[in-house]
Amino acid sequence: MLKTLVKKIIRYDKIYDIIKDSFIYQARKKLNGQIANFLYGYPSKDFFVIGVTGTNGKTTVVNLIHKILNDNLAKTVMISTANIKVGNEELKNTKKMTSLDIYDLQSILAIAKDSGCKVAVLEVSSHGMDQARFEGTDFDCAVLTNITHDHLDYHGTMEHYIDAKKRLFTYVLKNHKANKYAVLPADDPVGRKRFDELAFDKKVNFSITGSSMLKAEKITFLKDGTELIFSYLGKSYTLKTHLVGKFNVLNILAAIGVATNIGISIEKAIASVEQFMGVEGRMERLEHNGMNYYVDFAHSPDALEKTLEYLAGIKGAGRLIVTFGAPGVRDKTKRPEMGKIVDQYADIAIATDDDPDTENRLEILQQLTQDMKNKSEGRNLFILPERVLAIKFATEIAKPGDILMFAGKGHEAVQLTNFGKRKWSDKEEVLKNLK
Incomplete structure (x- = not known):
């Protein structure tokens, strides 16, 4: 009842488009986020929170990270466009939204906290960032998959679209937690130009063609998957995955980048990736x-x-x-x-x-x-x-x-x-x- 009342009080309707860039609207978004966090007890403060943004690959990367961390670190909650998982329990995301309403998000995080989850992996859209659906969420790690043409009907220009994506990284830099982590695509020209300049405690980059800490050295497409030889800080590793395509090689490297950032061994990360069967509706x-x-x-x-x-x-x-x-x-x-x-x-x-x-x-x-x-x-x-x-x-x-x-x-x-x-x-x- 309280949640519904609050949402009705602070919702704009027909005048939304007129004032969305105004000080009042910006203040309303922040207030909305703080109220949602207050109602659910600021659950993200008790999690290690990873946000994944980018134009493509977010859902697969979120699911891969969840698999690796849930297997090797602690019980993990994840929220993506396609699905929601609390530990090993899976639910469908029926909202048709990449980033949930802030009340739904904080509610799921609170439920996950009560069920013993210690880590959260969240798919973060540019819409969600612009509309402050993550306001009050304490992110520890930000992951960028790539940035290409999308959602210009909403953002107007690529510059505004990129700025919305970059906001996730500023959320990490502004939190009050001890360490701040980032995982970035070295092959992506926008990623190199606009995100490498940000200062993090630990930063890992990944690539297929460029110079990077995590680099694909040889990719062999099989009938039912892919064999990948990659290097990390000069040492070579091999994995076989059910996933296909170079784009999924990059998704895998991004997920392994998160694992190495927070201290999970490459060998353990590989074992989890090899067991990963993919995501419904993704190739x-x-x-x-x-x-x-x-x-x-x-x-x-x-x-x-x-x-x-x-x-x-x-x-x-x-x-x-x-x-x-x-x-x-x-x-x-x-x-x-x-x-x-x-x-x-x-x-x-x-x-x-x-x-x-x-x-x-x-x-x-x-x-x-x-x-x-x-x-x-x-x-x-x-x-x-x-x-x-x-x-x-x-x-x-x-x-x-x-x-x-x-x-x-x-x-x-x-x-x-x-x-x-x-x-x-x-x-x-x-x-x-x-x-």
Whole structure:
């Protein structure tokens, strides 16, 4: 009752857009955070708190860190876009939000504290930072996966987007705890330029191509995973993982970077990574009658390109069939770019609804496909607005040896259509058509 009352008192509605940059609004955000922390007893003060931010890879990195720390350090709580774990107990994140409402966040941390958790791993979005959903949370360690084009509909410019990401690192630097940790991508030009300048007690960087403390030396893609040889401070290590793609190699190195930062041995971290089976809707592979079906959350140009580059590289003589879309209402500037990426890598492209929401679904699809110069509609480009029919069509035209990619929805359990919200699962729709 008190929580609901407080939220009603301090919520803005129609005047939100007018005053969101004002002193009053900024003060309201901070007050909101302090009230939420007060109501739940400032739970983060009793945790070692790790925040993971970046454009892509956050959910996988959070899950990897949770696996390593829960296995080797202490009972750990984690909150990601896809799932929530308290120790080994897993729940789905049904909020369709990367960063929870501040009251939900503090409530889960309080529950985790009562259950004996000592470590928290949180996925941190730029929206969540800008809206102060982490106000009052004491972070000990900040992790950056990468920074590329996304959410410019909300932030307006890349500069504002980067500033929102950087705020996590300033949270760490401002806390009153003894040590402050950071894990950074050495291959990312924005990460090097804007984040390396920050002073932390312990900082680890990771890379595939650049010079770094944690560096991938040799990557071998296997039928059911990846073999990775990497070095840490000059010493070589080998691991085999169920995860695929260079992007997941970087995710693994980021998670191991956290482990080394806080004193977990490389050997123990490797053992946990090798047991990690992946995250629902993140390059999740289904195999049927000689064909491989992948369900993935890729919804930014960078994520889409990295996943398709990997799949195009392993398809052999088969075809890469890509079913994809883009959310309505949100960042329109990335739609043509995503279409061009699919145009480059896919043998057959199927453009369909993602979450059109209140926007005209046909206009979204037109923007997605307008620059696909290598495709001809009806031959190797098909525009099917209804996602159910698009998935059905993709599975019907597939032949043994083909790879099918269903991009954009990943783990999501709802779809926001022009006709309202409905239950949804890409994976379940694919499986229906494989019977």
